[in-house]
Amino acid sequence: MSISTPPAEAAACCAPLTAQPLDADAAEAVVPLLKALADPVRLRIVSLVAAHEGGEACVCDLQEAFELSQPTISHHLKVLHTAGVLDREKRGTWAYYRVRAETLGSVAALLAAPAGVGTSERTPGCD
Template identity: 65%
Template structure:
């Protein structure tokens, strides 16, 4: 017995949806990748969340060491990466550094992903 298969003409159908907004250009993709790499570490994600949850969205490095269970130099290294990526700003008070969440920095990453 021979089974007949139904054939659907797809020659006029588009293979994919058309672009409805502008995709990332190479420079924007590079900048976004740098920011995402900074966040793509569990310790750094925790540090950002601790700072964001702190009063005034600011925390002393001395208050960030115990929650993540790492040495002060290691925590400072992670905070430097987050600062260079634009998520945290740093101010020095005496011997300690204080880190503050940069307003809109996390929104900027989410927005770039949603509108690209």
């Protein structure tokens, strides 16, 4: 349980990969999250859900936005949900998704590069 796929919290808090080398294990842990976002449809889904009224959207809302089959949309939602990017809540017949800001934030923190990436530059305010 602790090994297989801890998706979201992988890119924990303050470990910008510009600070120190990422070991193979850490890389493998973060990649699923980036993979989940590295798709035009999924990226738009995340954006649509986040910007949707109430910060949530059901599958039917998303189906209208794409020229894709319903199973495909559902597949992308599953990927994003598994990666910890989207939260899923079923209310009646409809399934509502909303963005986990913390997950996106952790990825952002991982990539956030301090201005001077040089050698002896100290990484500011991260603790």
